[in-house]
Amino acid sequence: MLFKDVIGLESTKKHLAEMVEQNRLSHALLFLGKEGSGALPLALAFAEYVVSLPQPSPVVEDLFGGMSALEPAPAFISPDDIAAQPAFERARQMIHPDLHFSYPVIPKKSGDKPVSADYIQEWREFVQLYPYGNVYDWLQFIGAENKQGNITADECNDIIRKLNLKSFESAYKVLLLWMPEYLGKEGNKLLKLIEEPPPDTLFLLVAESEEQILPTILSRCQLVKVPAPENREIEQALTSRANAAPETARQIAGIAEGNYREALQLLQHADEDWQSLLRDWLNATLKGGPIAQVKFTEEVSKLGREKQKQFLRYFNHLLEQSIRIKVLGAEQVMLGDNEKDFAQRLNKIASVSQQQAVIEELDKAAYYVERNANAKMLFQALTIKLYHIIQNKTLILMH
Numbered sequence: 001m002l003f004k005d006v007i008g009l010e011s012t013k014k015h016l017a018e019m020v021e022q023n024r025l026s027h028a029l030l031f032l033g034k035e036g037s038g039a040l041p042l043a044l045a046f047a048e049y050v051v052s053l054p055q056p057s058p059v060v061e062d063l064f065g066g067m068s069a070l071e072p073a074p075a076f077i078s079p080d081d082i083a084a085q086p087a088f089e090r091a092r093q094m095i096h097p098d099l100h101f102s103y104p105v106i107p108k109k110s111g112d113k114p115v116s117a118d119y120i121q122e123w124r125e126f127v128q129l130y131p132y133g134n135v136y137d138w139l140q141f142i143g144a145e146n147k148q149g150n151i152t153a154d155e156c157n158d159i160i161r162k163l164n165l166k167s168f169e170s171a172y173k174v175l176l177l178w179m180p181e182y183l184g185k186e187g188n189k190l191l192k193l194i195e196e197p198p199p200d201t202l203f204l205l206v207a208e209s210e211e212q213i214l215p216t217i218l219s220r221c222q223l224v225k226v227p228a229p230e231n232r233e234i235e236q237a238l239t240s241r242a243n244a245a246p247e248t249a250r251q252i253a254g255i256a257e258g259n260y261r262e263a264l265q266l267l268q269h270a271d272e273d274w275q276s277l278l279r280d281w282l283n284a285t286l287k288g289g290p291i292a293q294v295k296f297t298e299e300v301s302k303l304g305r306e307k308q309k310q311f312l313r314y315f316n317h318l319l320e321q322s323i324r325i326k327v328l329g330a331e332q333v334m335l336g337d338n339e340k341d342f343a344q345r346l347n348k349i350a351s352v353s354q355q356q357a358v359i360e361e362l363d364k365a366a367y368y369v370e371r372n373a374n375a376k377m378l379f380q381a382l383t384i385k386l387y388h389i390i391q392n393k394t395l396i397l398m399h
Contacts, residue, residue: 001045001092001131003079006038007237007260008229013079016046016224020053021076026222028194028203030180033226035208036259040178041131042226043206047176048091049079050202051099055171087170094124098170100162104135104149104182106142113154132261134208135179136370146372151179153186160193163201176204181212194220228258242267251339255317266310274314275342285383286349286390293383301375308375312366319355319362322346350390357389 003013019025033039054077082088090096101123105114116123119142126133126141133141139149159175167173180187194203194217205221207213229237231253237260238249248270256263277300284292300308322343330340346355365382369375 001041001048002083003042003045003049005131006041006045008233009038009042009226012042012224012226016042017079020050021078025050025202027197027201028205028221029224030205030207030213030218030221031224031226032207032210034228034259035134036132036256036261036263037226037228038132038260039206039208039226040127040133043176043178043204044127044131045079047099047174047202047204048088048096049082050172051096051170051174052082052085052088052091053077053171054085055169094120094127096170097168098173100159100173100175102151102155102159102175102177103138104151104179105155106139106144106147106149114152115155115158116151117158130261132264134261135182137261149182150184151177151182151187153189156183156186156189159190163193164198167200172200172202173198174202174204176206178206180205180207180214180217181209183214183217185214187214187217191216191220229260230258234258234260234263238263238267244270254321255313257317262310262313265306266313269307269310272307272310274311275338277311278315278318279342281383282349282386285387293380297376297379297383300379303375305369305372305375308369308379309366312362312369316359316362316366318343318346319359323352323355326352354390358386361385361389 003017006013029043031039031043033042077085083092087096091099094101101120102116103119103123105116105119107114108118122142126138130137130141135149139147159177163173163175165173183190197203203221205213205217210218234256235246235249235253238244238252239246242264244252244267248267252263252266252270255266281296281300284296288296300311303311318339321339325340325343326347330344350358361382365378368378
């Protein structure tokens with residue numbers, strides 16, 4: 001993977017290249033970015049870049065006791081030009097002997113002590129297919145179902161063993177550790193290695209939540225913050241990579257808000273009529289009474305987790321646009337006519353503060369959907385909360 005394969009993040013890419021060019025590369029970097037931001041593909045592209053750099057010439061003693069290199073130091077090679085290096089193709093295929101990976105895994109059978117190497121073929125396939133995927137996608141890819149993935153003590157021991165070996169051909173030994181949030185206390189086994197690594201060893205940790213990382217590991221890493229791509233960059237990626245129609249790409253980019261994984265999920269279900277479903281929900285909540293509410297809850301619980309999340313995200317998107325219309329005026333908000341009309345109707349049933357309260361509840365609900373909450377109970381409780389938030393301003397949303 002090359003830097004150009006990573007959506008947006010131009011200033012972060014430039015910063016990483018300058019660290020190498022100016023020989024300021026820390027031995028442990030933590031790439032921190034929200035789901036779908038591109039932290040994993042960026043770290044992967046950087047790992048493949050670093051491990052493909054030519055090794056400097058060895059330094060030897062000359063006849064008079066001085067030290068000199070056998071050959072001049074190699075000129076700096078930018079990430080854009082690294083594909084021409086002989087080692088890059090092996091790095092790209094993730095079979096380079098000095099490039100190692102660690103990620104959450106599950107036992108293949110009861111009693112197993114799994115390590116990442118057990119799943120290296122699946123990992124290579126997953127990253128090629130879903131570079132913007134999250135840990136849930138990965139665990140489903142390896143058939144975890146409802147099992148909890150972990151980075152185990154045995155994995156930590158395997159990391160220590162591999163990184164204490166000499167590099168085979170690269171200037172660096174590189175370990176990319178994805179989701180250090182899944183390191184339990186066993187992660188403390190890595191502290192000495194991260195703090196005092198063998199020469200020319202590079203740790204790249206890739207995380208979504210700073211709060212869930214062991215503080216002892218966090219304090220030993222240089223932070224690389226990975227911002228979300230801009231909406232226009234998501235829009236462009238959807239049209240050029242996923243062949244989305246321009247109007248569809250624009251709408252999805254607005255809803256996804258920098259989460260390319262979510263954008264791809266939304267594109268898969270671009271024909272879903274979320275607006276009609278939302279209209280049914282609000283009418284059931286505000287005017288329909290308990291029977292209509294239960295009927296809606298039954299309907300939405302059958303959608304499946306990903307669609308439920310997308311539905312909640314769509315509602316959130318319309319609420320945010322509704323607030324923007326209230327503050328900036330309708331002419332300043334880029335929405336299709338139907339969506340703009342719906343957003344303006346939302347302004348009639350709820351004030352800005354009420355809409356903000358609803359947004360908070362929708363965010364919480366999406367969090368619980370992600371963690372396999374019971375859909376019927378979740379949406380029933382959410383319906384009751386929405387009713388109480390906006391009960392003093394009811395209006396049937398007409399078809």
